Amino acid sequence: MQTADSTTKATLLSHFPERIQVALSHYAAELNLPPESLVQLGIGYFLESADIDAGVIDQALPEPHQGILANFPKAMQKGIEQYATEYEFPPEAVVELAVTFLLDPDASSFEECQVGLQREQVHLLQHYRQDHQAEAA
C-alpha cells in the first residue's frame, strides 16, 4: 500500500475530530501501521465491500484535489467518487462513512462513533490487510 509523506500525513488526520484521531492511533498501533495507512485500509475495505476497486496498493501520486480527498492515491479518490456518485453522498461524507465504519460498524457519524478498541474490527482489518498483502506478493 502506498503511504503518504509526512506533510500529507499531518493534513489527512487533521480533517478528523481529535477523538477520532486518537482512536485511529490506537487501531494503528494495534495493527502496527501508520494511522494514515490505517485510514486507507479502512476506506479500501469499505469500498471493496461495495465491489469498488479501492486501489489500496495503487502507487500513483494523488492528483491535485481539494479537501480531504487530496490525501489519497488517485485510484482511491476515484473509488470514493464512484461510491459517492452511485449512492448520492458527498465524496467527503464517504470518507466519514468509511472511517466511522472502521471504528464502530453500528455508528453513522464521527459524532456518534464509539471510539474504544473493538476487537472484531481489528481482526477484520488484519484479515483484509493479509489478503491484500498476499495478492500483492
Add this chain to the structure above:
Amino acid sequence: MDDYPDFVVKESLRLLVLLSTAPFSDCAPLTRKFNDLPPRPGIYAFKHRDLGILYIGKSNSIRARLRGGHKALGWAFIDRMAPDDVHIAHVPLSFEWNRVSYQLEQVMIRRIQPPYSDR
C-alpha cells in the same frame, strides 16, 4: 417517543412498516458474503419466517456490517433457529436521513421492542 422531532418519528414509523411488511421471500437470505444486501447506509432487520422482527440495527454499510459477523446471528443459532427461517429486511437511507439514523433506529426499537435489540 416525545423526545424526538415529529418528522423523525413519522419517518421511523414509515420505514418500520416497510421492514415489517416486506415479504419474507423478498428479504436477503443468510449467506457468507451477504451480496444480496446493499453496501450503503441503511436500517436492517433480522426477520424470522414466523416470529417476525428479531432485531433492528443500522450501519453505514449494511452488507459489510453483516459480513463482519453479527451477534443476532449467534442468538438465533443458540435459539435453534434454522438459517433458512431467518432473512434480512433492509431500507436505504439518504445522506440527510443517515445523519439522524440513530434517532430513526431508536424510535423503531421502542415501538416494537425486538427481542434481540438490546443496544
